Amino acid sequence: MKRVLFKTAARQLGANKAATLFMCAGIMVGIAVLTIVIALSQGTKARILERIDRMAASDTFTVRTSPWGQGGGGMGSNSGAFLLSFEDILSLQEQIPGVTAALPALNARGTVTSGKSVMDSVSVQGVVQEFQQVRNSTVQSGSFFSDFDIKEGSRTAIVGPAVANHFFPGENPVGEMIQVEGMQLEVIGVLTSRGATGKGSNADEIILVPHTLFTKMFQPAGLSTVTVKVDNIADVERLADETKAFLEALHPGQEIYVRVPMTTVGTRQETSRTLSLYLTVVAIVALLVGGVVMMNLTSLSISARTREIGLRKALGARNRDISQQILFETAMISALAGLTGILLGILLTILLTARLELQALLSWHAPVAGLIFALLIGLLFGVRPANRAARLDPVTALRSVG
Amino acid sequence: MLKLENVIKVYTANENNVDALQEISLQVPSRIFLAIQGQSGSGKSTLLNILGCLDRPTSGTYTVDGADTGKLSDDGLASLRNQRFGFIFQSFNLLPRFNALENVMLPFLYSPSPPENPRAVAQQMLEKVGLGNRMHHLPGELSGGQQQRVAVARALVNKPGVILADEPTGALDSKSSREIVDLLAELNAEGKTVIIITHEADIASQCPYVLTLSDGRITDLKSPKNAKVSQKVVASL
Numbered sequence: 001m002k003r004v005l006f007k008t009a010a011r012q013l014g015a016n017k018a019a020t021l022f023m024c025a026g027i028m029v030g031i032a033v034l035t036i037v038i039a040l041s042q043g044t045k046a047r048i049l050e051r052i053d054r055m056a057a058s059d060t061f062t063v064r065t066s067p068w069g070q071g072g073g074g075m076g077s078n079s080g081a082f083l084l085s086f087e088d089i090l091s092l093q094e095q096i097p098g099v100t101a102a103l104p105a106l107n108a109r110g111t112v113t114s115g116k117s118v119m120d121s122v123s124v125q126g127v128v129q130e131f132q133q134v135r136n137s138t139v140q141s142g143s144f145f146s147d148f149d150i151k152e153g154s155r156t157a158i159v160g161p162a163v164a165n166h167f168f169p170g171e172n173p174v175g176e177m178i179q180v181e182g183m184q185l186e187v188i189g190v191l192t193s194r195g196a197t198g199k200g201s202n203a204d205e206i207i208l209v210p211h212t213l214f215t216k217m218f219q220p221a222g223l224s225t226v227t228v229k230v231d232n233i234a235d236v237e238r239l240a241d242e243t244k245a246f247l248e249a250l251h252p253g254q255e256i257y258v259r260v261p262m263t264t265v266g267t268r269q270e271t272s273r274t275l276s277l278y279l280t281v282v283a284i285v286a287l288l289v290g291g292v293v294m295m296n297l298t299s300l301s302i303s304a305r306t307r308e309i310g311l312r313k314a315l316g317a318r319n320r321d322i323s324q325q326i327l328f329e330t331a332m333i334s335a336l337a338g339l340t341g342i343l344l345g346i347l348l349t350i351l352l353t354a355r356l357e358l359q360a361l362l363s364w365h366a367p368v369a370g371l372i373f374a375l376l377i378g379l380l381f382g383v384r385p386a387n388r389a390a391r392l393d394p395v396t397a398l399r400s401v402g
Numbered sequence: 403m404l405k406l407e408n409v410i411k412v413y414t415a416n417e418n419n420v421d422a423l424q425e426i427s428l429q430v431p432s433r434i435f436l437a438i439q440g441q442s443g444s445g446k447s448t449l450l451n452i453l454g455c456l457d458r459p460t461s462g463t464y465t466v467d468g469a470d471t472g473k474l475s476d477d478g479l480a481s482l483r484n485q486r487f488g489f490i491f492q493s494f495n496l497l498p499r500f501n502a503l504e505n506v507m508l509p510f511l512y513s514p515s516p517p518e519n520p521r522a523v524a525q526q527m528l529e530k531v532g533l534g535n536r537m538h539h540l541p542g543e544l545s546g547g548q549q550q551r552v553a554v555a556r557a558l559v560n561k562p563g564v565i566l567a568d569e570p571t572g573a574l575d576s577k578s579s580r581e582i583v584d585l586l587a588e589l590n591a592e593g594k595t596v597i598i599i600t601h602e603a604d605i606a607s608q609c610p611y612v613l614t615l616s617d618g619r620i621t622d623l624k625s626p627k628n629a630k631v632s633q634k635v636v637a638s639l
Binding site: 004011012014015307308311312313314315316317318319321394395398 | 451454456457476477480481483484485489491495497498499500508509511512513556560
């Protein structure tokens with residue numbers, strides 16, 4: 001029975017090649033578009049999310065001794081203001097479970113020279129061992145500070161790509177010497193470029209030194225800003241409140257301000273949601289277009305075969321035999337169209353990414369979704385014409401022309 | 403035995419009622435050869451369709467071997483068509499993309515109990531109609547007479563008791579026509595009931611029983627003089 005159905009469908013589809021081709025084309029284009037869109041949007045999504053993640057660590061919050069918008073930042077320079085000590089942040093790190101690391105913001109501007117070359121007002125940051133982890137920074141060449149460097153304040157520095165380019169264009173600066181605020185430092189690494197930060201300053205124009213060395217060089221009075229990283233992103237808000245209470249208990253009468261960068265978490269989720277929605281809409285449109293084309297052409301093919309259906313009924317075919325046959329044919333067409341559509345989609349995706357500035361991610365999702373959609377289209381939009389064919393009156397059908 | 407009692411068939415076309423059959427009562431015993439004639443629009447095709455369970459009467463009853471067809475579902479009628487009746491049409495109605503053998507095997511597709519070796523049975527039928535050497539030809543590669551013989555083989559393959567032929571020679575030349583009528587007569591001699599619609603006088607003259615229809619009524623019935631009572635077609639004129 002199944003073999004006969006298959007043979008019948010194959011002959012039928014082979015007989016009316018033009019109609020079959022059009023039916024295939026409708027679904028094929030839909031599925032190809034779907035495959036391309038899935039691949040491209042997955043690629044784009046991955047790229048955007050990666051960029052968002054690189055721009056800001058979203059599992060961090062900021063602690064300050066003065067409210068936002070009131071100067072400050074970095075080390076407190078204006079005397080008399082309340083500042084946190086290095087011991088404060090060490091105890092915060094040790095005593096609040098869930099806090100991965102507390103990162104003091106030790107920022108200063110300094111003049112850097114090497115040989116005859118000078119660079120003014122470069123951002124100099126004192127860092128602790130956890131810096132890399134919290135800031136999602138990586139070193140593109142050389143290495144990060146060792147525990148020893150951080151503890152002892154070795155005269156070492158890691159430079160941003162802009163600094164490296166300025167002093168050592170086209171060369172590897174690792175092992176070279178630079179002077180920061182008159183102190184001779186050995187370059188041990190170059191940071192990976194962070195590109196846009198959304199702020200005015202160039203995030204690549206930066207020099208990192210161990211926090212112990214920074215304290216020697218700039219002698220800050222204390223810390224006005226601390227960045228805290230937590231183990232679990234979901235706990236950010238709770239831990240921010242706990243940190244505020246903890247520090248206020250250590251310094252009675254002083255107000256501590258915290259800010260959670262929820263916007264970052266929100267942006268990430270929203271971006272991901274928008275892209276998924278976009279994908280879904282395109283998929284539905286592709287499904288409908290392919291389905292409607294399919295339904296119309298199947299109806300047309302049934303009209304042309306009314307007499308055959310009448311004959312089959314005269315020979316004893318029941319209504320469900322007829323609808324089964326039609327459904328089998330539409331399912332076969334859509335499976336065929338689905339497969340070619342997927343191949344076409346993959347081919348076009350490869351071509352598009354090679355020719356244009358696009359990023360695609362070909363995974364098993366696209367072909368599987370494509371095939372399921374194709375079969376769904378075939379069955380969903382085949383049911384109506386199939387039932388119509390099954391309900392044909394045998395006498396009228398036999399009398400029809402063609 | 404096929405038995406129609408007070409069968410009326412009314413078609414509704416463009417809000418007008420057309421009386422295709424008006425109070426037809428008819429008994430057709432098994433194993434007879436019956437011709438139905440009449441002008442076009444006289445209701446002969448409607449009568450044949452109702453006899454073949456392709457159509458249902460508007461009122462009245464139709465029983466096949468004692469079973470009331472009015473009580474059968476659509477599926478029940480389909481199975482009756484598959485098992486009891488073999489149809490032959492004026493335009494052959496062969497599937498153009500299937501060869502002669504495959505066309506003959508088509509009724510097995512809808513049979514509840516197809517033979518163990520359907521191909522052999524179909525080959526046997528094609529040999530019987532004289533097409534043993536044309537089994538793998540497509541209908542388009544066969545002459546009209548040969549195509550109609552394929553259709554006859556298809557009508558026989560499920561071993562039905564009744565062969566219904568609607569102007570089977572209407573599209574054939576006189577030589578092929580004679581061959582088909584001879585084939586039908588041979589089948590009748592082997593025990594099949596054959597009911598044939600024709601408006602060719604010389605074909606009707608070969609049939610022992612001839613029923614004439616006019617405006618949906620039976621107006622004449624010719625029976626052989628020597629017919630036994632059990633073999634008599636009974637019609638109320």
